[in-house]
Structure formats: C-alpha cells, structure tokens
Amino acid sequence: MSERLEGKAFQAQLQRLEALLQAAQRFADPTARAQTQELMQAVLDLHAEGLRRILDHLDAAGAAGASVGAACAKDDVVGGLLMLHGLHPLDLETRVRQALDQVRPYLRSHGGNIELLGVDDEGVVRLRLEGSCHGCPSSALTMKQTVEEAIFARAPDVAAVEVEGSAEAPAVAPDGRMLISLPVLPVS
Numbered sequence: 001m002s003e004r005l006e007g008k009a010f011q012a013q014l015q016r017l018e019a020l021l022q023a024a025q026r027f028a029d030p031t032a033r034a035q036t037q038e039l040m041q042a043v044l045d046l047h048a049e050g051l052r053r054i055l056d057h058l059d060a061a062g063a064a065g066a067s068v069g070a071a072c073a074k075d076d077v078v079g080g081l082l083m084l085h086g087l088h089p090l091d092l093e094t095r096v097r098q099a100l101d102q103v104r105p106y107l108r109s110h111g112g113n114i115e116l117l118g119v120d121d122e123g124v125v126r127l128r129l130e131g132s133c134h135g136c137p138s139s140a141l142t143m144k145q146t147v148e149e150a151i152f153a154r155a156p157d158v159a160a161v162e163v164e165g166s167a168e169a170p171a172v173a174p175d176g177r178m179l180i181s182l183p184v185l186p187v188s
Helices: 007-025 030-060 063-074 076-084 092-109 139-154
Strands: 112-119 124-131 160-163
Touching: 007 030, 007 076, 030 063, 030 076, 063 076, 076 139, 092 112, 092 139, 112 139, 124 139, 139 160
Parallel strands: 124 160
Antiparallel strands: 112 124
C-alpha cells in the first residue's frame, strides 16, 4: 500500500501527473498520444463515477452521511479530488472563507487580521490584510505566505488573489492599517 499523501505532497503528485500528461502530448506517434489520452480519460471517468456514487450514498444516509460528506469536503486531498471532478459541495467563496477562518488565529497572534472583500465570477479573490506584528520586519511576508498557503490548499481553483496595497512599499489605509499585495501563484 502506498504512503498517505497530505496537502503539499498531494499537490506535488498532481503537478507530476500534469507534467506526465504534457509529456504524453509531445509523443511523436499520434496513436500513442491518442491512446494515452483515452487511457487517462477512462481512469478519470471511472473515478468520477465512483466518487459520484459515494456522494449519493452519503446523501442517502441522511445527517450521518452529511457529516461524513462535510468532513470529506474539508479534507485537502478528498476535497481536491471532488474539485477535479466538479463534485465539490462547497462553492469557491465558502472554501476561501474557511481558509481565512483557519489562519485568522495565527494572524491575530501576530497583530494582524484579514478581510475578504469578495470573490468574483472569474475566481479572483480580493482581500484586505490588516495590521502587522509591531517591530517584526518579516511579519508582512509571513502573513502573506500564511494566507496564500491556506487559500490555495482549500481552494486551488482560485484564479488570483488581490490584496489592497503593495508588498514592496506597504501602503497605509486612512485608519492606519497596513495594506500589502499578494502575488498570484500559478495554478496547476
């Protein structure tokens, strides 16, 4: 039996799979290319149908099934598979809110907070990062990395993250809050 994949290891495995698929697209033999694509699609279709049936069984189980389904949706690996197949029960904004709720205690412990300004139809998340750790020059970078990791772990289908202000020269809001910008991470 293979080792359990968690968070970053699961994302690395998905990236490896993507790289292999891209390499297969470059096969000189068109038959090999077509058969590889067909094989991959058949595996994906089989897994999607299995996941659909699991979700149907959980739905039929009532409250107990709903509880298990919610736990599965929150799991980074299972949630990622559900998203891959378009089966995730939570919308993008809900998953972004969960990610922010997950990091708020850490941010607050360093004198910061985060406000979700919105998620648009293209998957762009708009945030306002508030406060910072007084006297800690790396706090803005730490807060930025923490927020990015949480969002992309819970919602890898986010297209971009925009934050009021600039990381190079942090801006200050009229009420004194520090504002920084988060760069967009590539989505594989």
